[in-house]
Amino acid sequence: MSAAPLDYDFAVLRVVPRVHLGAFVNVGVVLHARAAEFLALRVLTDVAALQARLPGMDAELLARYLRASEAICAGDPTAGPVALAPPSERFHWLTAPRSDVLQSSPVHEGVCGDLPRELERLYGAYVLEPATHG
Numbered sequence: 001m002s003a004a005p006l007d008y009d010f011a012v013l014r015v016v017p018r019v020h021l022g023a024f025v026n027v028g029v030v031l032h033a034r035a036a037e038f039l040a041l042r043v044l045t046d047v048a049a050l051q052a053r054l055p056g057m058d059a060e061l062l063a064r065y066l067r068a069s070e071a072i073c074a075g076d077p078t079a080g081p082v083a084l085a086p087p088s089e090r091f092h093w094l095t096a097p098r099s100d101v102l103q104s105s106p107v108h109e110g111v112c113g114d115l116p117r118e119l120e121r122l123y124g125a126y127v128l129e130p131a132t133h134g
Helices: 047-053 059-074 087-095 115-128
Strands: 006-015 025-033 038-043 102-104 108-112
Touching: 006 038, 006 059, 006 087, 006 115, 025 047, 025 059, 025 087, 025 115, 038 059, 038 087, 038 115, 047 059, 059 087, 059 102, 108 115
Parallel strands: none
Antiparallel strands: 006 025, 006 102, 006 108, 025 038
């Protein structure tokens, strides 16, 4: 018996090393399903992997930013006031447009029966397989 289909929204987190050029490297995926009260983030935080994908960047600082995003997504109270917001507000905060080195793609929609599995599938498709986009 398969699970009932669930609507979700997702965005790809990406690093834009030179904002003025617009080229980026995907480093994570955030997935939100309002009806299921599900919010999860899968990001690349391994410093060596970040250095390999983003030569010349401060990979340790970037990994700290990405771990902070994980904490906010998880609702960790040590991550500050935004982490205490409801899941939908945290999703919108994580995906809000910004002209910084760490950005979000536009939000996309999908339907699946298993949200954690879908997050892993999206992470594999957008982060692990295509190392660089731009």
